Amino acid sequence: MNVLITICARGGSKGVPKKNIKKLNGVPLICYTIKHANQFSELYSNVDVALSTDNEEIKKVASENGLKTTYTRPEFLAGDTVGKIDVIDHIVDHEEKKRNKKYDYILDLDVSSPMRTTEDLEQAFTMFQENKKALNIFSVSKPHKNPYFNVVELKDDGFCRLVKKSDSKSRQLAPQVYDMNASFYIYRKAFFDKKLRSAITDKSLMFVMDHVCFDIDEPIDFEIMEFLLSQNKLDIEI
Numbered sequence: 001m002n003v004l005i006t007i008c009a010r011g012g013s014k015g016v017p018k019k020n021i022k023k024l025n026g027v028p029l030i031c032y033t034i035k036h037a038n039q040f041s042e043l044y045s046n047v048d049v050a051l052s053t054d055n056e057e058i059k060k061v062a063s064e065n066g067l068k069t070t071y072t073r074p075e076f077l078a079g080d081t082v083g084k085i086d087v088i089d090h091i092v093d094h095e096e097k098k099r100n101k102k103y104d105y106i107l108d109l110d111v112s113s114p115m116r117t118t119e120d121l122e123q124a125f126t127m128f129q130e131n132k133k134a135l136n137i138f139s140v141s142k143p144h145k146n147p148y149f150n151v152v153e154l155k156d157d158g159f160c161r162l163v164k165k166s167d168s169k170s171r172q173l174a175p176q177v178y179d180m181n182a183s184f185y186i187y188r189k190a191f192f193d194k195k196l197r198s199a200i201t202d203k204s205l206m207f208v209m210d211h212v213c214f215d216i217d218e219p220i221d222f223e224i225m226e227f228l229l230s231q232n233k234l235d236i237e238i
Contacts, residue, residue, distance in 0.1 A: 003047045004095055004103040005037045007067070008087050009111045010078055011055025015217050020053075020111050021061045024222065025229040030058065031065050032114035032238055038066070039118045040107065048099065052091040054078040071095075084108070085199065089192050106187045113183040115213040115225075117236050121184060124207035128186050135196070136187045137205040140178035141213050148174040178206060181213045211236045 009030055013019040021028045034049075041047040051062050054073040062069070071094055077087050088108055096102055105128075107121070120139065128137040145151045147163035149171050154160055168174035185199055212234065216222050228234050 001044070001046060001105070002101055002103045003044060003105045003107060004092060005040065005047060005049045006052060006088050006091055006106060006108045007033055007037060007049065007062075007111060008052045008073075008084060008091070008108065009055070009058050009062075010053060010073065010080075011058055012078065012080060014080065016219055016222055018057070019216060019222070020055075020058055022222065024114075025226055028061050028065070029114065029216075030062060030111050033109045033111045034062065034065050034067050036109055036114070036116060036118065036121065036238075040121050043118070043122060048095065048103075050091050050095045052087055083197060085192075085197050088187075092189075092192060103189055106189065106192070108185045108187070110182045110184065110215070112217070113181055113213060113215040114238055115211070115234070115236065116183045116209070116238065117211075120207065120209060124184070125186060127207060128205060131205060133203055134188070134205045135191045135194075135201050135203040136185060136199060137207055138185045138199055139181050139183040139209055139213065140206045141181045141209050143177060143179040146171055146174045146177055148177070178208065180206075181209065182215045183209070183213050 009020040016022060020030050037049045041049065049067060050071065051067050051069040052071065052073050053059055059069060071091065073087065077090055088106060092103060092106055116139065124137055124139065128134055148166035149168050151163045152160040153163050166174060214221065216225060
């Protein structure tokens, strides 16, 4: 069984400039994900870690923290409208050719969503392996809002409606839904062989995290995560 861990970190972050190497509680953000990749690698044999970036400064910080690479993400995959799956597909192909091996599983760890544990990854990977029909699995969290109860969309006539039609009279009675928190995705190689371009397929599993996890998109997200870490407010160690 061969596993490739991919860490994708482009240099052109707009919401939080230089987000991937910005220090979070004194540590460059990408280092949390490098740490998780190394911890997962220790649990299994035949695990490789690959960095996909278009930015030399990110390469330098990653190298200083044990993740070296000669790969540079091509310009056509470096824009902010490029899909993540295309980026992963390209680095997987590169690593297979460079290492002369085929991967059975690809674990993508998102730099912007580091609130994960090794136990999360191990449990999700075991769950995924046990379901032979599944093409992928991704991390989710319980949401603050529910499209069956208090999430609305704008209609063409200017009025609004619930995203999902429902007669639910309370949030507790509404169907359970989950937020994709972007922390990790695990794919079978068959996912990429099929040329799929959405992480949500008819053969997708989800792993529910029982602790706080969210993606850093805006400066306020960074500040919240900084506070939680610096004040020891998390019930996990990342």
